[in-house]
Amino acid sequence: MPTNLQAAETDSVGLKDWVWKAAAAPGLVWLVLLFVVPFYAILAIAMGRLHPVQLRPVPEWNPLQWDLGPFGEVWSGLFGGQLGVIAIRTLLYVLAACALSVLIGYPVAYFVARKAGKRKGLFLLLILAPFWINYLMRMLAWVNLLHNDGFVNTAITAVGLAPQDWLGGRPSTVILGLVYGYIPFFILPLYAALDRIDGQVLEAARDLGASTRAAFFRVTLPLSKQGILAGLVIIMLPMFGDYYTPNLLSGSPRTQMIGNQIDQYVNQTTSQGRHGAALTLILMMAVALLMLYYLFNIARVTEEARE
Amino acid sequence: MSLRSAATNPWGSPRLLRLVTIAYVVWSIVPVLVAIQFSFNAGRSRTVWQGFSLRWYLTDAGSVARDESLRLALFQSVRLAFLTMLVATPLGVALALGLARWRGRGARAAGFLMLVPLITPEIVMGVALFMVFANLYDFVPFGTWAQFLGHVTFSISFVVIIVRGRLFAIGRDYEEAAMDLGASPAQAVRRVLLPLLAPAIFASLAIVFAISIDDFVISQFLVAGADTVTIPVRLYSGARLAPRPSLNALATLMLVITMAAITVAGLVMRRYNRREGAGGESAVRALTRLDF
Numbered sequence: 001m002p003t004n005l006q007a008a009e010t011d012s013v014g015l016k017d018w019v020w021k022a023a024a025a026p027g028l029v030w031l032v033l034l035f036v037v038p039f040y041a042i043l044a045i046a047m048g049r050l051h052p053v054q055l056r057p058v059p060e061w062n063p064l065q066w067d068l069g070p071f072g073e074v075w076s077g078l079f080g081g082q083l084g085v086i087a088i089r090t091l092l093y094v095l096a097a098c099a100l101s102v103l104i105g106y107p108v109a110y111f112v113a114r115k116a117g118k119r120k121g122l123f124l125l126l127i128l129a130p131f132w133i134n135y136l137m138r139m140l141a142w143v144n145l146l147h148n149d150g151f152v153n154t155a156i157t158a159v160g161l162a163p164q165d166w167l168g169g170r171p172s173t174v175i176l177g178l179v180y181g182y183i184p185f186f187i188l189p190l191y192a193a194l195d196r197i198d199g200q201v202l203e204a205a206r207d208l209g210a211s212t213r214a215a216f217f218r219v220t221l222p223l224s225k226q227g228i229l230a231g232l233v234i235i236m237l238p239m240f241g242d243y244y245t246p247n248l249l250s251g252s253p254r255t256q257m258i259g260n261q262i263d264q265y266v267n268q269t270t271s272q273g274r275h276g277a278a279l280t281l282i283l284m285m286a287v288a289l290l291m292l293y294y295l296f297n298i299a300r301v302t303e304e305a306r307e
Numbered sequence: 308m309s310l311r312s313a314a315t316n317p318w319g320s321p322r323l324l325r326l327v328t329i330a331y332v333v334w335s336i337v338p339v340l341v342a343i344q345f346s347f348n349a350g351r352s353r354t355v356w357q358g359f360s361l362r363w364y365l366t367d368a369g370s371v372a373r374d375e376s377l378r379l380a381l382f383q384s385v386r387l388a389f390l391t392m393l394v395a396t397p398l399g400v401a402l403a404l405g406l407a408r409w410r411g412r413g414a415r416a417a418g419f420l421m422l423v424p425l426i427t428p429e430i431v432m433g434v435a436l437f438m439v440f441a442n443l444y445d446f447v448p449f450g451t452w453a454q455f456l457g458h459v460t461f462s463i464s465f466v467v468i469i470v471r472g473r474l475f476a477i478g479r480d481y482e483e484a485a486m487d488l489g490a491s492p493a494q495a496v497r498r499v500l501l502p503l504l505a506p507a508i509f510a511s512l513a514i515v516f517a518i519s520i521d522d523f524v525i526s527q528f529l530v531a532g533a534d535t536v537t538i539p540v541r542l543y544s545g546a547r548l549a550p551r552p553s554l555n556a557l558a559t560l561m562l563v564i565t566m567a568a569i570t571v572a573g574l575v576m577r578r579y580n581r582r583e584g585a586g587g588e589s590a591v592r593a594l595t596r597l598d599f
Contacts, residue, residue: 017409019492024405027398027463028417034460035424037443038435045438059442108331111324126332132569133339134521136542137558141342143546144353144555151341151354167547184335241430244523248546259430266434267528273438280434287428294426299419305475 046071046277057273070274074282083261083279090257093171094239097178098232104179105187105231110220113194127191130184138181139248143167146249169252177249178239185238186231193227194220230297233290240287258283343562346555353552363553364560371556379534380541381560387451387526387537388519391458395515398459399466400508404500406467407474425464432461433528440529450531457525462518466511473507506579513572517565 044059047066051058060066077083112123130138145151146166153163166173197220205215243259258279265276342353346364350357363370371377406418424432440453447453481503485495501508523539530536536544538561545554 017411020405020409021411021413022405023401024409024417027402027405027467028420030398030460030463031420031424034436034439034456035432036420038432038439041438041443042431042435045442057442059438104327104331107324107327111321111328115321115324116328123328123332126336130335130339132517132521132562132565134523134539134542134558134561134565136523136539136546137342137562138339140542140546140550140554140558141338143550144342144345145338147353147550149352149354154354180335237426237428241428243430244543248543251547262430262434266437276434277438280431283428284431291426295419295422298422298425302418302471305472 042277042280046274046281048274050271050274055271057270057277071278071281074275074278078282086256086261087258089171089255090240090259093175093178093257094236096175097182097239098236100175100179101183101186101235102228102232105183105190106228109187109190109194109227110224113191114197114220124191127184127187131188135181136244136248139177139245142177142180143248146173167249167251169250169254171255173249174246174255177245178242181242181245182235182239186235189230189234190224190227193224193230197223229293233294233297237287237290237294240283339562342555343559345552346559348552351552353550353555363551363556367553369551369553371553371560374553376533376536376541377553377557380536380538381557383451383535384520384538384561385564387454387458388516390455391462391519392512392516394455395459395462396466396508396511399463399511399515400470400504402463403467403470403474404496407471421464421467424461425468429461429524432457433524436460436525437528448531449529450535453529453531454526454535454537457529458519458522461522461525462515465514465518469511469514470504470507473504477503506575509575510572513568513575517568517572520561520565520568 040061041059044061045057047063047068047070048060049058049067050056074083078087108127112120112127116123146153148163148165148167150166152166157163201223202215202219205219206212210218241259241262242257243263246255246257246260247263262276262279262283265272265279344356345353347359347361348357349360349362365372367373369377371381402421406414406421436453436457440447440449447456477500481499482495485499486492490498520538522537523543526537527540527543530540538557542554542558545551
């Protein structure tokens, strides 16, 4: 007969708790060594020193010895310097891309979730397809269409308009590129939210005298608010760190985003590594709220699934 | 439906909504189809169709088969995806089992730690791994090794999410029944639970393969020289500087490989779901859930 103590150590299936801990251990150790420690390395580099001869960043692992110099330089660059211009541009591009994503994505998600009827499966497959087409391939496809002798210029010269240098540093090209790249990730959670709405709720609204329009604005829209929010968070996080979209679709300093600056600091100039690390930290702080929202959302969904 | 009601009430008019949706689908997919079409162009142009040919895949000096940089990129992507799949899947399955069954104070914190890589912007993870391999783990060379470690790191959480969904769906009844019938706890896990998890494990293998092939940022931050360039990194460097139809051919091959992996995952899940009847969720649903 097991004592109470033994019963507490043993879960209902009969395997001891330590067995499950041991199963989780390799994955957790991996995440600590290759996710938590690397994250600390960003801090150690940002607050570290510059090697006097080799001009490369040297990490400072001890927080008591941290040098706030480069962090301060990046910070003041953000408020009044060139970095500030880039940060504001990034914010504007992301907001514009988000607004367009909602305008295009909502009707699409709404149609597929609620009005597609027999074709729902087909439409769902079509809006899912871009998920499994590589982002860089999708950008390459647009570079093909938009380059100087591409289809777009051929088409507009055919109707008598002047050809344009689409890839020569236009903010509009970059913003549309961001929308094109990320909108599938906005549509999907919104689709899921709209799909969950019980049709009977809408029928009840109509029975109680609401017009279709009122039913939409007072029932469907409020019920899909969570989906819009989740979709926006999902696309904003990668957009704020994007550097490849502006590089591929413009390449001009006039359309540089924060991600481009980090890429340049870290990948292209060794001596600026500390500034790259500091800017990465600031980017993290800027999107921390979005990350937390997303994190608690996943945790909540998981808890619900568990019960 | 009258024009007036369509104008005042856009949500009541499926015709207008259908038009918007079809326009969106065309806009989102046709550019890619055009890119695929021109990978088969007999000429050098990516705009003027000059007849069908496999020249950019096989025979031209700049084709995928004969241009070393393209061939290496294909090889590197497949090799990385394969290695990542083999390591991330068992780690993730074990982690999912551990997190689902172990009920301590640590379990909650561990569950959060597992989720953080999913929501971290890739550029942050790229910078972090770059910094740590350059300064602390300097015994790990940049290139394949660093890329492999990075890919496994972002893949583990995906496996946990997929497997955990299945674990919750199965519940504990089968294991408990096995033990009531005399199986030891270890036997119950090995002979009852793991077979029940098989579809989720297969799906994880395929999805890890696909997301590893798909990755650009981590691969680029950890690249070392031409022989560790992956397909997306090669597309990035070539798209503006040296665009040729062979680049489209390389992208098309990547698409085919990814689609094959996803199809396998979908078919495996569908087969198991059919066998289990209405209780199972559709493959599409399971895949879409990944983003939550």
